[in-house]
């Protein structure tokens with residue numbers, strides 16, 4: 001559980017169970033990163049001043065980046081080829 005503040009409001013951020021899309025459909029996500037200062041009872045400000053960047057959209061299930069005409073979701077991360 002995290003205490004998050006942004007735009008003047010504070011709320012608890014708890015891990016969520018991702019929704020299950022129908023077979024073959026991707027679950028698109030965007031990942032953003034903020035610089036924070038951890039500590040006991042810390043509250044994290046997530047605003048533009050400490051936003052480091054964002055990546056995505058990408059699929060939460062198969063980890064493929066979105067691209068025009070991307071095929072259906074396999075629901076699995078493609079295997080990484082072995083190093084040579």
Ligand SMILES: [Zn+2]
Nearest residue numbers: 026059062073
């Ligand atoms: Zn996918």
